[in-house]
Amino acid sequence: MNFTKTIIHWYSINKRSLPWRETQNPYKIWLSEIILQQTQVKQGLPYYEAFVSKYPTIYNLAKAPESDVLKLWQGLGYYSRARNLHATAKHIVNELQGEFPNTYNQIIKLKGVGDYTASAIASICFNEVTAVVDGNVYRVLSRYFNIDTPINSSQGAKEFKALAQELIDKKQPATFNQAIMEFGAKQCTPKNPDCTNCPLNENCLALSKQNIDQLPVKIKAAKAQKKHFNFLVFISDDGKTILEKREGKGIWQNLYQFPLIETEKSISEKSLRNTLKNNSLLSNQKFSLTLYNSKPIIHKLSHQHLYTNFWIITVKTLNTNTINISNIHTYPVPILIGNFIESFNFDFV
DNA sequence: AAGGCGGGGCC
């Protein structure tokens, strides 16, 4: 049995039951694909359910405020996905009369949709013969054919796309695309793949050459930088605090945070106290300052390691950017802030 | 071509 037939047969036996596999509705498929970008099924599944429940159609999503969409996305990461999702929903409703584009060439024009996502939607919803290439596909193909072209190079992207396009089942592109991804996720895993019980082990070139552990080849990313984040958790006598919206580029765009002092090195309480004396948010009032966490909370992002302190500052009154603490749970915040809010007992206020 | 962009899970 050849590669394509074997993969599809394996899938028919081993596929997981997942909600987006029960539909060809382009809105739901699109939603699931955006959620699953760089995200494992287990992590994305509850978010998919929540979005379908709160926004059953693209019209519901288009009508929502961006802040609500970000709130529902909170904790999933890569928030540009949520911003683009919302912008694209509005675009389809307002400019395309609510009609989801139905070809790869049209779909890929949508904001937040690249080659992978366009191929997934076009094949699953509209039966177009266009092969998906995601992390799973890179791994399966690089191993089966023993290809060492770096997968995160432009040459690699072209090469693997062309190979997948050759292998795709022209009569059932949707099934093949989902099958090869599922195969990568459950059989040809990154670590310790179960090659002994693999239906492709007879002709897998990397296996015969003992190259499984070396493939796929990936150009290494730069190491994460360390930063020191000092969040100022103001609490006023009348139950207010300060949350600011992160504007511009950079992490957590359009999410909210406590006022932040970012430093190259860690900052002492004494030095922070001096800095605060001249802080306009305090307008020369007396204040008390205590560090909430006993040691810095290390929040690891792909490209930054954030050494974080939460400083509690009680003060009589606040004037700028204040919110009522009783409403704090309605703002979209990065999970680093969200975890703090959850663990810190604001109820006494 | 390279770097930015999250958070969780595994080893």
Next chain:
DNA sequence: GGCCCAGCCTT
């Protein structure tokens, strides 16, 4: 600690 995950966008 490092690596990976149903990638995309900007520079």
